[in-house]
Amino acid sequence: MTNQTSNAHPLWQFRTPKQTLLRWTGWFWLVALTVMCWQLMNENTIWAFVSDAPDQAADIGGRMFPPAWGYINNLWEPLWDTINIATLGTLLGIMFAIPVAFLAATNTTPSTRFVRPVALLVIVASRSINSLIWALLLVAIIGPGLLAGIVAIGLRSIGFIAKLLYEAIEEIDEKQVEAVRATGASGAQVIDYAVVPQILPAFWGISVFRWDINIRESTILGLVGAGGLGIQLNASLSTLAWNQVAMIFIVILGTVVISEWVSAKVREAVL
Amino acid sequence: MAEQTQPYPTHWKRPPVLLTNPIWRKVILLGGLIYLVLAIQTVEVDWQRVYLGLERGWRFVQGFLVPDFTSRWNDIYAGLMESLTMTVTSTVAGILISVPIGIGAARNLAPAPLYLACRAIITLSRSFQEIIIAILLVAMFGFGPLAGFLTLTFATIGFLSKLLAEEIEDCDLSQIEAVRATGASWWQVVNYAVQPQVMPRLVGLSLYRLDINFRESAVIGIVGAGGIGATLNTAIDRYEYDSAGAVLIIIIAIVLVVEYSSSYVRRWVQ
């Protein structure tokens, strides 16, 4: 057309002006929110402590080294306790997580309107509450000791395992289920022959993964009295015996490294 | 064929799936059994105490079902504000720091010494529970949410950087090479080839970490790092189970809200 100028190139824009505006507004509010939270958070912060922190750190660091190597003899039994809390707690969690997972999965739940929401609620409640809080509650209820720790770990594990497990159940190939059902198999047999084989690798992976996490969490449950290394940690901290604390940290670190190695190996073998 | 005159077998046993070596199988099964017996034995349970405690447990369940939000509301509100502000600030700070460290920990983008250094930071952060880090930081910085903020930021770094680095390493190499071949600088390669692939997962992980950080913020208060955990601890110590129930309900509700809105945000970002 004659009224088209020679420099009328089509304009490519990464984003339309409206999109750009929206993005900038979004970022602005995010920054504003963060700054507001920061200020709110630090209302009562004693900044003198903050500037003192490097000195404190150096002080503690100095007292931590050398670690009290001999203290390790007091740590073997608590370590054994910690591993037991984690393992028995995981087993407890698995036992309850399996039925909850089946009740929560849309394709295996007996009732999507009544049973499934309850199962999902159980999962959310279990997941929202950290194992340390569970331990706190249980120590108040049934007293300090290993049992509180085991149950606390178990309760926390139910939500974690059941959530991942029910997601795995919902992803199975329904055709295999249909085929087994067509032979006249009962519901339990259908689960046994068609569902379980499909979710078994995921199940092992999830269980070992949670066991690994539970080992880490079990090390500190003793801080509220639920047994294990945490009790020694609490004792050493209250007496400010930082070199003992350092020793405990080393033991924890070693345990975590080993459990993570075991967990990675098992998950490799299963996949 | 001779097989046709031979009758078919009448018995069949399923071959073992895991641990096919029979010796290993027996060893591990036996070892597992022995371990279980030993472990359960060492758990000393004072059943009397448990029985007595059940009454207290029942009072707690009642407190949960009929929670009391009002009598300790000031404490609950203060603790909640601390937790929420800690969560937001630490997640944001954590993301900001995790991105460079995550890039530095990706083998396909970072030179060897940087890679090792970043991986060391990540390992350090991931080896210790948040509580332990909180204890140290409280000793250094004093009680209060600042120590909590630093704890959660450090924990976020370990979490996000590792997963981000793995995501970058899983990147489609051909896309990176293609952009590099145009003569782009290192930053441009990251911006044009790596970022688009990694961004969705980063958003998802950040939202997940927001959820985790809130849950953690509810716990580290027990060792003095601020947040609603301290309120909960006090309530339980005072046997005020209805207030404790209120705190727990608030925690569960907020976790639900965060989870729900995160799936919304994730969809909006896609």
Place this chain on the structure above:
Amino acid sequence: MLKLDKLSKTYKTGDKALHNASFEVPAGQVVGLIGPSGAGKSTLIRCINRLVEPTRGSITLGTTELTGLNRRELRRERRRIGMIFQEYALVERLTVMENVLSGRLGYVSAWRSCFRKFSPDDITLAFSLLDRVGLAEHYNKRADALSGGQRQRVGIARALEQNPELLLVDEPTASLDPKTSRQIMRLIRTACQECNLPAIINIHDVMLAQQFADRIIGLRAGEVVFDGAPDSLTDRVLTTIYGDEDWTQLRGENSSQSASPETPAVDLVEAL
């Protein structure tokens, strides 16, 4: 043997998948079910063993009416119907033997099946069936270690392990190459002849249907539009079922197949 009377299925979306299908299948007859995609062939097959619940009509297997049964009775009746699926539908992580034995699940309690304790007769039958389909050495292999044709043969063995009175076959050759397809169809047909089994085979390949079936039923838009012998499938009939098309192409392929060693006419004669 099998009697369908005004069988209909209308989905909640209003989709009329099947409308007033009525026919009878005597013992030993192999019925080929043909029709375009979406005609309701799969729905018809699945309605018979109620994997899909029919909206109206009745299904009678022998003397038993299948439509009114409760869950437990339905399970008992499903044992009498063997089903072979399009994508084999084997449980991939289980061994071939477990897949075949799963045909007997309706006869074994949940406890015993969990420990894989089937009766000696079941196991002998399983071995003989695997030998029959040519997979005797593969019994302890995982199902996903087999090729497509091998898996379909395991599917056939599983269906036959039920000692069924009716065989439902849903597109058995959809994922298979032409040669394997014919081997599978031949296997199904001879098994039906040997056991005097009636079978309904849902098949999209008209030629295969003509070759291996005693009777052809054509479905279009959920209704039966043709019911007769395979050689009465004229161009007009095919157009009624599938719509307008150059059917001479099909004829051309048919005649070139006659030149191959296994001619369709000979197959049918052998089968009779």
